[in-house]
Structure formats: C-alpha cells, structure tokens
Amino acid sequence: xxxxxxxxxxxxxxxxxxxxxxxxxxxxxxxLSYKGPVGFHLVATFGEIGGLKVRAPVVISGVRVGQVDRxxxxxxxxxxxxxxxxxxxxxxxxxTAAIRTAGLLGDQFVAIVxxxxxxxxxxxxxxxxxxxALGLESLVSKLVTGLGSGGEGKK
Numbered sequence: 054x055x056x057x058x059x060x061x062x063x064x065x066x067x068x069x070x071x072x073x074x075x076x077x078x079x080x081x082x083x084x085l086s087y088k089g090p091v092g093f094h095l096v097a098t099f100g101e102i103g104g105l106k107v108r109a110p111v112v113i114s115g116v117r118v119g120q121v122d123r124x125x126x127x128x129x130x131x132x133x134x135x136x137x138x139x140x141x142x143x144x145x146x147x148x149t150a151a152i153r154t155a156g157l158l159g160d161q162f163v164a165i166v167x168x169x170x171x172x173x174x175x176x177x178x179x180x181x182x183x184x185x186a187l188g189l190e191s192l193v194s195k196l197v198t199g200l201g202s203g204g205e206g207k208k
Contacts, residue, residue, distance in 0.1 A: 093140035094122065096179040097150040102132040103161055103186030105152055110162040111136050118142060121163060136163060136180075145170040151184035161186060 102124065111119035119138030127133040136150070147168030154161050165180075174180070 093138050093176045095136045097134050097183050098131045099183050099185045101185040105161045111138055113165050144174045146172045146174055149182040150180045152186035
C-alpha cells in the first residue's frame with residue numbers, strides 16, 4: 054500500500070476535529086467556562102453544606118444566575134459560602150439562600166428565594182436567612198429515631 058498525502062491529510066484532520074470535540078465536551082460537562090467572575094458577591098453561612106462544591110450553580114426560580122465562588126470555614130465554625138451572582142439582580146435584604154439537591158442523588162446547588170423588602174443587598178453583603186443542606190445520613194437518623202420513640206410511646 055503506497056502512502057497517499059490526501060488520505061493522510063483527511064485522517065489527520067478527522068483526528069484533530071475529534072480531539073477538539075472531546076475538549077469542548079470536557080469543558081461543558083466539567084462546568085468550566087472562559088467567563089471571569091461576575092463581580093457581584095454575596096456571602097451565606099450554613100451549618101451544613103453537604104456536598105456543595107465550588108462552581109456549583111446559584112439559581113433563582115430554576116434559572117442559573119451565578120455560581121459558588123469559594124467555600125471556607127468562618128471563625129464560628131460554620132461554612133462560609135461566597136456566591137458570585139449576576140450584578141443586574143436586585144435582591145431584597147430579606148432574601149433566603151438554601152442548599153438544594155438536583156434529583157434524589159444529584160449535585161447540590163444554592164437556591165435563592167427573593168425577599169419582599171425595598172432595601173437591596175449590595176456586593177459583599179451577607180444573606181441573613183439560610184437553610185442548610187439535608188444530608189441523607191441525617192434524614193435516615195431522624196427516621197430511625199422517630200420510629201423508635203414513636204413505637205415505644207404507644208404501648
């Protein structure tokens with residue numbers, strides 16, 4: 054079989070296109086993007102964050118409006134979560150942030166429920182009302198202890 058420059062070129066081009074497609078899909082699935090920080094930061098502290106990770110979505114009414122920028126432990130030993138959200142948002146000071154799970158065993162995200170006050174949060178402000186993640190272990194524990202104490206009280 055003799056080498057064919059045209060065939061070699063087509064095969065090489067096909068391989069490059071394939072590698073480009075794999076790279077693109079890797080960025081999409083991994084949640085990476087070329088967008089820099091949005092610049093409007095809010096802080097929320099939680100007693101339990103479960104499996105929340107950096108770059109997890111921040112949503113309002115199911116619409117992605119930002120992402121988790123950083124997670125750290127504050128001096129009171131609570132999880133301090135820095136949220137990077139769309140600067141066009143007008144969130145009232147009584148807004149609530151809760152950690153939710155997508156599906157039964159899905160990834161966790163931060164859901165914001167807008168408040169009704171007329172004063173708005175500014176960049177760097179802390180969301181006063183938060184709801185921690187519900188861990189599967191704590192739910193099972195509550196179920197087991199609830200069944201144990203409920204059964205004994207009816208004798």
